[in-house]
Amino acid sequence: MPGDLRARALHVLQSVFGYPAFRGEQADIIALIAGGGDALVLMPTGGGKSLCYQIPSLLREGCGVVISPLIALMQDQVDALAELGVRAAFLNSTQSFDEMLAVERALRRGELDLLYVAPERLLTPRCLEMLDGVPIALFAIDEAHCVSQWGHDFRPEYIRLSVLHERYPQVPRIALTATADFQTRDEIVHRLQLDGARQFISSFDRPNIRYQIVEKENVRRQLLDFIRNEHRGDAGIVYCLSRKKVEETAAFLNESGIAALAYHAGMDSGTRSAHQARFLREDGIVMVATIAFGMGIDKPDVRFVAHLDLPKSIEGYYQETGRAGRDGLPADAWMAYGLQDVVQQRRMIEESDADITFKRMQSARLDAMLGLCETIGCRRVHLLDYFGQASTACGNCDTCLAPPQSFDATEEVQKLLSTIYRTGQRFGAVHVLEVLRGSDSDKVRQWGHDKLSTYGIGSDKPEPEWRAILRQAIALGLVEIDHDNYGSLRLPEGARAVLRGERRVAMRHYQKPQKQRRPAARASGFAEIELSAPQQALFEKLRWWRVETARSHNVPAYVIFHDATLREIARAMPVTIDELRQVSGVGEKKLETYGEQLIALVSGEA
Numbered sequence: 296m297p298g299d300l301r302a303r304a305l306h307v308l309q310s311v312f313g314y315p316a317f318r319g320e321q322a323d324i325i326a327l328i329a330g331g332g333d334a335l336v337l338m339p340t341g342g343g344k345s346l347c348y349q350i351p352s353l354l355r356e357g358c359g360v361v362i363s364p365l366i367a368l369m370q371d372q373v374d375a376l377a378e379l380g381v382r383a384a385f386l387n388s389t390q391s392f393d394e395m396l397a398v399e400r401a402l403r404r405g406e407l408d409l410l411y412v413a414p415e416r417l418l419t420p421r422c423l424e425m426l427d428g429v430p431i432a433l434f435a436i437d438e439a440h441c442v443s444q445w446g447h448d449f450r451p452e453y454i455r456l457s458v459l460h461e462r463y464p465q466v467p468r469i470a471l472t473a474t475a476d477f478q479t480r481d482e483i484v485h486r487l488q489l490d491g492a493r494q495f496i497s498s499f500d501r502p503n504i505r506y507q508i509v510e511k512e513n514v515r516r517q518l519l520d521f522i523r524n525e526h527r528g529d530a531g532i533v534y535c536l537s538r539k540k541v542e543e544t545a546a547f548l549n550e551s552g553i554a555a556l557a558y559h560a561g562m563d564s565g566t567r568s569a570h571q572a573r574f575l576r577e578d579g580i581v582m583v584a585t586i587a588f589g590m591g592i593d594k595p596d597v598r599f600v601a602h603l604d605l606p607k608s609i610e611g612y613y614q615e616t617g618r619a620g621r622d623g624l625p626a627d628a629w630m631a632y633g634l635q636d637v638v639q640q641r642r643m644i645e646e647s648d649a650d651i652t653f654k655r656m657q658s659a660r661l662d663a664m665l666g667l668c669e670t671i672g673c674r675r676v677h678l679l680d681y682f683g684q685a686s687t688a689c690g691n692c693d694t695c696l697a698p699p700q701s702f703d704a705t706e707e708v709q710k711l712l713s714t715i716y717r718t719g720q721r722f723g724a725v726h727v728l729e730v731l732r733g734s735d736s737d738k739v740r741q742w743g744h745d746k747l748s749t750y751g752i753g754s755d756k757p758e759p760e761w762r763a764i765l766r767q768a769i770a771l772g773l774v775e776i777d778h779d780n781y782g783s784l785r786l787p788e789g790a791r792a793v794l795r796g797e798r799r800v801a802m803r804h805y806q807k808p809q810k811q812r813r814p815a816a817r818a819s820g821f822a823e824i825e826l827s828a829p830q831q832a833l834f835e836k837l838r839w840w841r842v843e844t845a846r847s848h849n850v851p852a853y854v855i856f857h858d859a860t861l862r863e864i865a866r867a868m869p870v871t872i873d874e875l876r877q878v879s880g881v882g883e884k885k886l887e888t889y890g891e892q893l894i895a896l897v898s899g900e901a
């Protein structure tokens with residue numbers, strides 16, 4: 296009976312996971328899978344995808360098999376489930392033969408609720424034969440966008456996962472991803488043979504994330520101010536384009552007294568996984584990384600994601616920023632962006648040896664990203680619109696909080712375009728701006744450019760302002776960069792209409808980067824629970840207890856309890872087991888394991 300199924304699902308949510316209610320479409324998804332149906336679930340990071348397969352696995356007969364490419368995280372996932380009293384194990388290449396045998400034995404004896412398997416392991420004859428002989432509750436295909444050959448997370452083994460449908464047609468399947476674009480969605484359905492699956496597409500809004508894109512000037516200084524003023528002691532991720540910049544930025548932060556680690560594909564795998572483990576386990580580490588870092592990082596309390604370089608696409612930006620604030624508490628997505636970013640990204644596309652169709656697609660994606668950077672409207676509206684979701688101004692992004700002014704930049708653009716034209720479309724940004732601003736440089740005089748009619752016609756504006764105008768002109772397609780020719784600036788066809796005065800151009804006013812100040816208040820609903828001084832002291836005490844406990848269990852701190860749960864305990868100050876049970880995030884198993892200790896801490900007896 297479906298009603299009964301829903302009641303049982305809710306009971307599991309409350310008793311095992313300790314949460315009072317389902318979020319969004321979780322209840323519908325769980326009821327469908329538990330009843331034997333197939334589903335494709337698109338939910339943003341932090342939306343609560345794991346429960347969508349964990350609870351049906353507990354409700355159905357047999358073991359739920361979860362396919363995931365993230366073998367480095369399986370140990371933590373299994374440990375977190377063990378803390379909840381769920382019987383889980385994993386199979387991947389990090390195990391010894393004996394460990395593997397022990398897992399296989401437990402599976403055969405029906406002692407497992409959930410089994411995490413790496414795709415390459417699942418596809419071995421040994422593993423498939425083993426699965427033939429046991430009841431399987433469901434197959435969950437996590438990070439399902441890995442089937443997409445277009446994405447940078449592509450895993451060839453994922454394509455072969457269609458075998459699940461052929462070999463076990465009666466077992467329900469659920470594919471999950473946080474990647475939002477239509478193309479990926481179609482590819483998942485097609486390649487995994489999920490044509491009959493019901494699709495659940497959540498809103499991709501992450502209301503607790505505040506989006507900010509600032510003018511890049513002295514980016515390290517800006518980053519340091521941002522961290523010092525808004526995120527002292529917080530865990531965060533800083534994304535850079537190159538390995539070299541990753542190393543340099545991590546070193547710079549460490550010298551400035553901020554605990555930072557580096558992560559990129561050029562490091563040996565031992566150091567890389569050691570850094571990842573420290574980031575996950577310790578409080579307040581800043582990870583400086585290339586985009587090689589992050590997929591599946593389910594650390595809930597990443598308080599900020601900073602981009603020092605422009606991402607290639609809105610998809611990438613959304614994925615990367617999405618790693619902030621999975622716990623639903625306020626978090627920041629901060630990016631510094633400037634002329635050089637546009638030049639660099641355009642060059643990378645042009646210089647790649649991809650075919651013309653691919654280059655066009657990359658170009659279109661970059662243009663969309665530039666549109667987001669240059670918008671004077673709400674960033675969130677722009678972002679969601681890109682994924683086909685309508686919304687209204689959010690009140691929690693930089694452009695909503697301090698609306699940028701736009702101005703008629705036609706005259707400025709004409710001056711700029713004329714200077715490019717008069718210098719022969721053979722010079723790069725530095726030289727063009729020198730001529731425009733009337734700089735007295737050797738190079739300018741050498742070429743006789745101090746004699747041009749445009750020499751000095753832009754002397755009324757400082758250089759950063761002209762760079763912002765040039766950047767926007769490039770983003771708008773009014774200026775092109777010739778990468779075959781040392782990055783010289785050229786005028787495309789579209790520039791003519793502006794030069795002739797037939798087209799007007801609106802631009803975003805240059806805003807000198809402000810020293811970051813802690814924003815006065817967060818948008819309503821996302822304020823952290825305010826704690827009084829004694830409650831705050833109790834919270835700190837609980838955190839210390841959590842550090843000790845996590846260390847003795849050898850698990851990350853959030854596996855014991857999330858910050859939000861500890862804050863709620865500090866606020867509610869439960870003194871009986873029944874009162875403690877009411878706190879969100881405290882399930883039966885944790886109550887049994889930690890209940891007495893917590894109550895002793897709250898009543899000041901420990």
Ligand code: ADP
Nearest residue numbers: 314316317318339340341342343344345346595
């Ligand atoms: P995703 O895999 O979609 O990124 P997770 O499954 O890791 O997200 O869930 C994100 C966080 O939200 C986790 O800490 C999880 O425990 C919590 N969560 C999920 N569902 C609920 C719920 N119904 N009530 C409270 N917290 C929830």
Ligand code: ZN
Nearest residue numbers: 673689692695
């Ligand atoms: Zn907004």
